[in-house]
Amino acid sequence: MPLVATRSIVEPAVRRRHGVGAFNVIQLEHAEAIVAGAERSGAPVILQISENAVRYHGALAPIGRAALAVARAATVPVALHLDHVTSPELVREGVELGVGSVMFDASALDYEANVRATAGVVAHCHAEGVWVEAELGEIGGKDGVHAAGARTDPGEAAAFVASTGVDALAVAVGSSHAMLTRDAVLDLDLVAGIAAAVPVPLVLHGSSGVADDNLAAAVRHGMTKINIATHLNKAFTAAVRTCLREDEHLVDTRRYLGAGRTAVTDEVARLLGVLRAS
Numbered sequence: 001m002p003l004v005a006t007r008s009i010v011e012p013a014v015r016r017r018h019g020v021g022a023f024n025v026i027q028l029e030h031a032e033a034i035v036a037g038a039e040r041s042g043a044p045v046i047l048q049i050s051e052n053a054v055r056y057h058g059a060l061a062p063i064g065r066a067a068l069a070v071a072r073a074a075t076v077p078v079a080l081h082l083d084h085v086t087s088p089e090l091v092r093e094g095v096e097l098g099v100g101s102v103m104f105d106a107s108a109l110d111y112e113a114n115v116r117a118t119a120g121v122v123a124h125c126h127a128e129g130v131w132v133e134a135e136l137g138e139i140g141g142k143d144g145v146h147a148a149g150a151r152t153d154p155g156e157a158a159a160f161v162a163s164t165g166v167d168a169l170a171v172a173v174g175s176s177h178a179m180l181t182r183d184a185v186l187d188l189d190l191v192a193g194i195a196a197a198v199p200v201p202l203v204l205h206g207s208s209g210v211a212d213d214n215l216a217a218a219v220r221h222g223m224t225k226i227n228i229a230t231h232l233n234k235a236f237t238a239a240v241r242t243c244l245r246e247d248e249h250l251v252d253t254r255r256y257l258g259a260g261r262t263a264v265t266d267e268v269a270r271l272l273g274v275l276r277a278s
């Protein structure tokens, strides 16, 4: 059960009220670790590559093709998603490469411009069978902007989904990107209110700043796709740091990157259990 469409993972999860883990890939080791963690827990998983990660590598193809190869060899369903894409050109490149979904982020634009830009991307992606996530109500935290106070209005969310035709919606409900502590407080009543108003799956960004029990509660209240990046990088980097500190003569990159990969595998398997047991 290798590479699958994102829709085929998210839609059954909505019906069962399960959360779906969507974890960010920067290095090849992330993709290997995330898939190994999903295989251990027997859960499907979404690999996602952000526009920032593409910029880091200088191009989508090398890391994108690597992630696709890891997904195709998996024993659980794995989908590949592009995260926080602001460039329609990168969306087109992703669709050509074979991603199952894209998150098009025009949340920095005003409402009307966000609707126009997103609807254009949806038309292109749907013609190619690709699922589209968009964001309404800018979720802060990136590039130093901290806006944990941002909130998505349920009525506006429903209107946005109807006007754009998106397949999933990222909403602002109290989380913030790139948090190093897990003490964000989610507005669970708002999650339930948006879930009742909007006919598509909801996506939680900034989930690294949310503790296990709060993540599970968010899923119970109607969240489905749970995006986690920073939290896994904390685990990766802590293991690398320990490994390097323990042996100052260590030069084989496989030793410390391998330790980081193992730490991410363990944490992915654990988190997928949290999201499914909610």
Ligand SMILES: [Zn+2]
Pocket: 084, 177, 205, 206, 227
């Ligand atoms: Zn995000």
